Amino acid sequence: MIQAILVFNNHGKPRLVRFYQRFPEEIQQQIIRETFHLVLKRDDNICNFLEGGSLIGGSDYKLIYRHYATLYFVFCVDSSESELGILDLIQVFVETLDKCFENVCELDLIFHMDKVHYILQEVVMGGMVLETNMNEIVAQIEAQNRLEKSEGGLSAAPARAVSAVKNINLPEMPRNINIGDLNIKVPNLSQFV
């Protein structure tokens, strides 16, 4: 079972938080902070497994993470999951994001948290791995996007226009914010499935 999936950037700002076990919001934030501090002090060339200890659940649980450019993807799993398998799953998830957002970067995750959740829902459900075949995942996402489009989407066209107008006066457009190397480079790892 996967207990939690956390995505945060190099500064510890959460980009995706998905707990499969109930924690009050403040505890969630505390776990994110502590996890961030745990992974931050680790070099990139040491192992991707971390014993979470008291963080979630106890000794049966492990943190398995990958670091892509500005983002950390952390999965908290118990002993029923294969460590290397989860590493591959993270890779599948990120590659799926890459496909769905076309060259995914941190900004995509920032502004489309909901969509990232929907993608994740097709990969992991209720803490259990649902699908590992990327083509299947992408196909389902696209089908749902089409369905949404046919319904007119959440924000209708006029609202978009207005929000564009509103943005003219903003001192700084987010696209100009420099977050360094934004594109998550998806390394060519050996395909798992």
Add this chain to the structure above:
Amino acid sequence: MALKMVKGSIDRMFDKNLQDLVRGIRNHKEDEAKYISQCIDEIKQELKQDNIAVKANAVCKLTYLQMLGYDISWAAFNIIEVMSASKFTFKRIGYLAASQCFHEGTDVIMLTTNQIRKDLSSPSQYDTGVALTGLSCFVTPDLARDLANDIMTLMSHTKPYIRKKAVLIMYKVFLKYPESLRPAFPRLKEKLEDPDPGVQSAAVNVICELARRNPKNYLSLAPLFFKLMTSSTNNWVLIKIIKLFGALTPLEPRLGKKLIEPLTNLIHSTSAMSLLYECVNTVIAVLISLSSGMPNHSASIQLCVQKLRILIEDSDQNLKYLGLLAMSKILRTHPKSVQAHKDLVLQCLDDKDESIRLRALDLLYGMVSKKNLMEIVKKLMTHVDKAEGTTYRDELLTKIIDICSQSNYQHITNFEWYISILVELTRLEGTRHGHLIAAQMLDVAIRVKAIRRFAVSQMSALLDSAHLVASSTQRSGICEVLYAAAWICGEFSEHLQEPQQTLEAMLRPKVTTLPGHIQAVYVQNVVKLYAAILQQKEQAGDAQAAQEVTQLLVERLPQFVQSADLEAQERASCILQLVKHVQKLQARDVPVAEEVSALFAGELNPVAPKAQKKVPVPEGLDLDAWINEPLSDSESEDEKPKAIFHDEEPRHAKQRPPEADEQELARRREARKQEQANNPFYIKSSPSPQKRYQDAPGVDHIPVVQIDLSVPLKVPGMPMSDQYVKLEEERRHRQRLEKDKRKRKKRERERRGARRHTSLHTESDEDITPAQRVDIVTEEMPENALPSDEDDKDPNDPYRALDIDLDKPLADSEKLPVQKHRDAETSKSPERQDVTVMEKKSKKPKRKEKKHKEKEREKRKEEAEKEEPGVNTAVTAPKEEQEEPRGEEQDAGEDGEQDLEKKPSKHKKKKHKKDKEERSKDKKKSKKRAPPREGEAEPVENGALDEEPLPSMSSYSLLAENSYIKMTYDVQGSLQKDSQVTVSMVLENQSSSFLKNMELNVLDSLNARLARPEGSSVHDGVPVPFQLPPGISNEAQFVFTIQSIVTAQKLKGTLSFIAKNDEGSTHEKLDFKLHFTCTSYLVTTPCYSDAFAKLLESGDLSMSSVKVDGISMSFQNVLAKICFHHHFSVVERVDSCASMYSRSIQGHHVCLLVKKGEKSVSVDGKCSDSTLLSNVLEEMKETLAKC
């Protein structure tokens, strides 16, 4: 109204969407909290509007804020509103928000039940999918109970997308509502063989999760999983299965033997590291479970260890980590093989990666022996000094204590050394494990009697040193050791060199800064010390000194009387009074030492932690029975107001308890004495406590060993424990020399010529004798302690509820609760069988909704009668049963009678079609149970049926038999593999020999071939994956590939095996002839009557017919036979005429019209292949002829 709408949409234009919110937050870095609170106010406004789009937008933003740590549970109701929106876009937002913030404590969650049920049965697969995903995150016991049936229905949905989600969520349902496990399990099991790999993977996932917690209940699935393992190519599934096998093998060693080969094959063939690693892991588990009986596996263990060593030496840190992890598994059972790699492990202790260091630490636990313990601990102590983080240092500390104390201090040869290590550890600042060290000190001092003198001297030094007391102000845990130190010094004060000095140390003013519970122990032990000193002084006749000590106590104790801690204060004031009294006596020159010492007479023995629990309940004692009759409620209620409003009435007016006569009292007294005598915890009064004290076996009989102080105890600049290492080495060296000398003498005496010097000191653990004669006192247990292994089970374990026997038939009470219609309530038809195959080939989505309800009902019924499958006495023939035949008549033509369900009759008709379909499936499933009754064609009025029960049918037919073994077999096709059939062979050992190395071989024909493992030639046999002890039978499955299925086939084959009994083993074989009938290529496939009609109309089927005379069996039984033996399903049945359908593995349709006349049955068949049809009919004729 119109105006309002216009206004709404204008407002809408200025609403922020999620992107605007994110942007806004990023632009307000300085006053983020303020900005967000503004936004929340806006969101609250938006939630008040009627427009669902506005609400959804608001909820979407809330979900984002939730991620930032804001509690959004106040919007739970709005979230439900959005969940119930009709548009998928909004629904999805609602469910996402719900999955993020709903939990069992959310009170509005019960409002969602019906909405979720509606979404689950929605025609759009994505509505259903979104509901399932959401539900998986917030399912509660109530939701699980109410929705279990709906979800179970979805497990057979036509869309694999829904099926896999439904299968996966069942695990959550089981967890919350364990009662659902048994009813749902057959279907879950079926999904293991789902044609869609995603669904299959989900089912494997769920079963693995279940089996991980309670593996023994899932042993029966092992053959199925074995098949999956050899056939699946999905690495995820493989990993899960292999992990599962790792959990199963300890319970079934035979499984392990079977596994070794395929696993090693996988190890060689796979390129995925993850799979390889899991394989190695499971091989290890297998070897561990096997090794007990089979010595030759130690080579394999070595091999595994070697492989792991390669992993550990790999530059990839991940592999290194996992290698160490797997190594620790071997360690538990084969410490010796791991010990060989001590160098590697110690090397990993220096790794820069903390995860790896921690794993290496774990391994150390098993690497220690008497020989190397000191060395390893020394190394760890240097790590302790170097460690930066407190967590790692704490981990080191616990590991040191763990490895030293493991299995009752097995590896410690020198307890002085251990005590000094513990004392050194107290220098660690900021550790959380002070209590651990303290517990060790207490344990060692109490249980190793020989060490007490030394321990006391060390402890008094600790009490004396200032740093521990000082540290208490930092609230760190290390001051806990003072608790142990004070107690040891007090309890074993007779060993103290200078008790007075220790006493003074314990009475220092600074002590009052210690935590209360430590102060309390101080107070108590001060008195023990005091008693010892008094005794000492009085014996020396130094009354003056004795009085001085008393005076010291009287002066210092008041500081504890003022303590804020209740216990310290209470003890102190009590003892202060006592000491003052002693002072008075002393002033009168009365000797008091004896009496004060008596306060602490007797020795404390260590008591096992579980001792209390293990006290057996004495016979005849009923702990639940009332001792006194409980007062009735009315009495107690009446009394109180009286006391308030009346003057106190004289008590004697009340009933007195009847006075027990003398005899009764004496009897009770006797019984009480008896009980006390049996009670180990009852402190019996003894004649003279003083005498006891002197007689106490403890003090004088402790084998006190003189410590060889050849080296002074304290060398400046050198940690103490090191000296002990040196001392110990010297001692061992001396010992060795002595032993060698002795040995040499002996050898010389024995044989003069042969000279072999053992210059190499290969001393084994056993050679090292401990320095002290260590007498480790075992913990006490009460007499007749009940052996129980349940001690370690946590009663709160949520998985415990899922420890359910899945092989028992379902009981009546176990049905899943279903939303009921009025007429459904009475339905309890005993004629339905397990509806397990629910592969719906129907492409009519409009039916779906109805079907769900239908299936719910069926499910219930089917559960209801599983319990009593053979009961045909329909005395209580329920309404439902009467209703059905009527429905069939409707199907046959007339329509629209009075409708009991108050549904449009159109639906009803469909329902009945469905009913029949189920029934036909039932029959197929009836293999092992007594077969069900078939629904009656004629309406049954009173429910009393003249049914004859069906003869029991078995599809297994005899293959071959000799004195050793009996083989029966059954051939089954599967629609998924179009040219393969599976032959299930039951092998029964009829002899008293043990049968092993069974191998099956057949002579392949052009048309039919046995599927052999890759790489083997056509002449090789296929090993049977099990062995047979006498009298045991087991089933093996073999796959055959068939090219043309239109004609029957026969294959010659041989089973060879080794029969082993007391006299020896012989090689035996048994020839057989496998008969593949055309029937065996048919697979029961349900068919709807309209589809069936179309098929017949299409005209591309050829026709043939057959007639059999002299049949006395009822038509229903004939149909059941055809269904069972020839894999057909009934499409429609009217009176004595029925249409049936089946399909071959290569997709031929076979349709039958079966008519019953007087004493005869005629079968007309239509099939897309005429040869197949005629062959099937021939076979059917044979079957019918037997009727």
